[in-house]
Amino acid sequence: MTKKKVLFVATVDSHIELFHLPFLKMFKERGYEVHVATDTDKPIKYCDKKICLPIRRSPFRLSNFKAIRQLKKVILDEGYEIVHCHTPMGGVVARMAGKKARKNGTRMIYTAHGFHFYKGAPAHYWLMFYPVEKYLAKYTDTLITINNEDFERAKRKFGKRCADIQYVPGVGVDPKKFEKKMSAKAKSKLRAELGLKDDDKVLICVGRLDKNKNQGFLIRVLKELLEKDDKYRLLLVGPDELDGKYQKLAKDLGVSKEVLFLGFRKDIPELMQISDVAVSASKREGLPVNLIEAGMAGLPIVALDCRGVRDAIGDNGKCSTVNDRISFVEKTIITKKNNDAYTKSMNYTDHNKSSFGLEVILRDIKRVYYA
Numbered sequence: 071m072t073k074k075k076v077l078f079v080a081t082v083d084s085h086i087e088l089f090h091l092p093f094l095k096m097f098k099e100r101g102y103e104v105h106v107a108t109d110t111d112k113p114i115k116y117c118d119k120k121i122c123l124p125i126r127r128s129p130f131r132l133s134n135f136k137a138i139r140q141l142k143k144v145i146l147d148e149g150y151e152i153v154h155c156h157t158p159m160g161g162v163v164a165r166m167a168g169k170k171a172r173k174n175g176t177r178m179i180y181t182a183h184g185f186h187f188y189k190g191a192p193a194h195y196w197l198m199f200y201p202v203e204k205y206l207a208k209y210t211d212t213l214i215t216i217n218n219e220d221f222e223r224a225k226r227k228f229g230k231r232c233a234d235i236q237y238v239p240g241v242g243v244d245p246k247k248f249e250k251k252m253s254a255k256a257k258s259k260l261r262a263e264l265g266l267k268d269d270d271k272v273l274i275c276v277g278r279l280d281k282n283k284n285q286g287f288l289i290r291v292l293k294e295l296l297e298k299d300d301k302y303r304l305l306l307v308g309p310d311e312l313d314g315k316y317q318k319l320a321k322d323l324g325v326s327k328e329v330l331f332l333g334f335r336k337d338i339p340e341l342m343q344i345s346d347v348a349v350s351a352s353k354r355e356g357l358p359v360n361l362i363e364a365g366m367a368g369l370p371i372v373a374l375d376c377r378g379v380r381d382a383i384g385d386n387g388k389c390s391t392v393n394d395r396i397s398f399v400e401k402t403i404i405t406k407k408n409n410d411a412y413t414k415s416m417n418y419t420d421h422n423k424s425s426f427g428l429e430v431i432l433r434d435i436k437r438v439y440y441a
Contacts, residue, residue: 073101073102073103074101074102074103074151075102075103075104075105075148075149075150075151076097076102076103076104076105076150076151076152076153076154077105077106077107077121077144077145077148077150077152077153077154077164078090078093078094078104078105078106078107078154078155078156079106079107079108079141079153079154079155079156079160079161079163079164080106080107080108080155080156080157080160081108081109081125081126081127081157081158081159081160082108082109082110082127082157083108083109083110083112083114085108085156085157085160086106086108086114086156087114087115089156089241089359090156090241091114091115091116092242092244092428092432093154093241093432093435094106094114094115094116094117095115095116096432096435096436097116098116102151103118103119104116104117104118104119105117105118105119105120105121105148105150106119106120106121107120107121107122107123107125107141107144107164108120108121108122108123108125108160109122109123109124109125109126110122121141121144123137123140123141123163124136124137124140125137125159125160125163126159127157127158127159128159129158129159129162129198129202134159134162134163137163137167138163138166138167139167141163141164141167141168142166142167142168142170142171144167145167145168145171145176146170146171146174149171149174149176150171150176151175151176151177152176152177152179152439153168153171153176153177153178153179154179154180154181155178155179155180155181156180156181156183157183158186158199161180161181161182161206162202162206164178164180165178165180165206165209165210166206166209168209169209172209172211177211177212178209178210178211178212179210179211179212179213179214179438179439180206180210180212180213180214181214181215181216181238182203182213182214182215182216182220182224182356183216183356183357184216184217184220184354184355184356184357184377184378185199185200185203185215185220185223185224186198186199186354187199187200187203188219188220188223188354188377189219189377190376190377190392191354200227203228204227204228204231207224207228207231207232208231208232210232211232211233211234212232212234212235212236212438213228213232213234213235213236214236214237214238214438215235215236215237215238216237216238216239216240216241216356216357216378216381217239217355217356217357217377217378217381218237218381219377219378219381220356220377221235221237236438238431238434238435238438239357239381239425239426239431239434240356240357240359240362240426240431241359241431242426242427242428242429242430242431242432243359243362243363243366243426243427243428244427244428245366245423245427245428247338247339247363247366248339248342248363248366248367248368250339251343252340252343252344257343257344260340260341260344261344264305264330264332264344265330266303266330266344267301269301270301270302270303271299271301271302271303271346271347271406272302272303272304272305272344272345272346272347273288273292273302273303273304273305273345273346273347273348273349273402274304274305274307274341274342274345274347274348274349274364274369275288275304275305275306275307275348275349275350275351275360276307276308276338276341276348276360276363276364277307277308277350277352277358277360278308278309278310278311279306279308279309279310279311279312279315279316279331280311280312281312281353282352282353282354283308283350283351283352284351284352284353284374285306285316285351286315286316286319286351287351287374287393287395287398288304288306288349288351289304289316289319289320289323289325289329290323290395291349291351291395291398291399291402292304292325292328292329293323293324293325294395294399295399295402295403296325296328298399298403302328303328303329303330304325304328304329304330304349305330305332305341305345306329306330306331306332307332307333307334307335307338307341308332308333308334309333309334310331310333316329316331317331338363339363339367342363342364342367342369343367345369346369346370346406347369347370347371347372347402347405347406348360348361348364348367348369348370348371348372349371349372349373349402350371350372350373350374350379351373351374351398352373352374352376352378352379353374353376353392354376354377354378355376355377355378355379355382356378357378357381357382357426358378358379358382361373361379361382361383362382362426365382365383366423370405370406371383371405372398372401372402372405373389374389374391374392374393374394374398375389375391375392376392382426
């Protein structure tokens with residue numbers, strides 16, 4: 071008997087590795103042959119076959135048309151039962167490539183990890199991205215959205231073109247990662263390794279350094295906090311995609327020693343345990359895993375108010391209006407002063423487990439796959 075096959079498509083490996091390995095594993099356990107298509111031929115865990123495409127993040131790269139042609143042949147040759155595509159260009163390339171295969175029974179699923187058109191988005195975002203998603207909706211058997219704003223908009227705008235629009239709150243976070251608690255001695259040791267003192271007031275932001283994540287705002291917030299108390303420190307955890315722009319900003323503001331650029335790290339739970347407040351300045355989010363993880367770690371959260379952040383923290387954090395540094399500084403100070411009582415009153419861990427825990431999301435996605 072021929073094995074059923076499933077294909078996951080994304081622009082880059084890191085998206086699959088960070089967010090979708092549990093779902094690849096789930097298909098393996100159900101007897102599927104699992105294939106993954108990204109921009110490299112690097113092996114990925116739980117993947118039986120890796121497909122390398124000349125796919126690029128920029129919608130203006132001509133190589134994406136070549137990726138469509140290559141993937142169209144692969145999809146037709148392999149006869150997938152399901153193609154599940156992710157990331158904006160992964161979604162475009164896969165759905166364009168899979169139009170003919172859908173007529174043969176291949177089911178095309180697209181997860182929108184945050185539409186680029188949203189309430190308050192720049193006009194050119196709407197002009198560029200909305201027509202594309204509207205057109206591709208008719209080649210999508212199931213559209214998964216991960217926040218309420220996108221879900222409601224998709225139903226209104228695409229409901230006549232895509233018959234199955236679902237809401238699944240994110241990719242799931244395993245709460246077990248945050249169950250092991252560090253001793254005071256271990257926390258002190260890790261702080262010392264990073265050049266931090268035990269009485270430093272540590273803010274943490276996890277996410278790649280880019281314009282949308284807006285870490286420059288946090289560096290400016292830190293500058294103002296330091297004028298009130300010289301114990302504040304900021305950990306920026308994630309790869310730099312701006313070629314040192316934020317490092318230069320920190321230097322220009324005279325806070326280079328107080329901002330720690332840590333790059334990609336695998337010890338996020340431990341870094342959160344040595345931190346006092348999780349902060350976010352994103353201009354938009356699909357559903358921010360970093361804030362969900364911060365909640366599971368029991369950290370107070372201060373974030374700029376935007377689509378996706380509201381879904382992630384609800385009443386469990388303090389939102390500031392966009393680019394309101396004064397409010398952000400005030401909320402950070404208040405949160406730090408009332409750290410223990412604030413965290414306890416919000417009951418972060420239980421809320422996040424029941425809403426965004428990996429087992430909950432696996433259950434929801436199974437319902438989508440096998441309905």
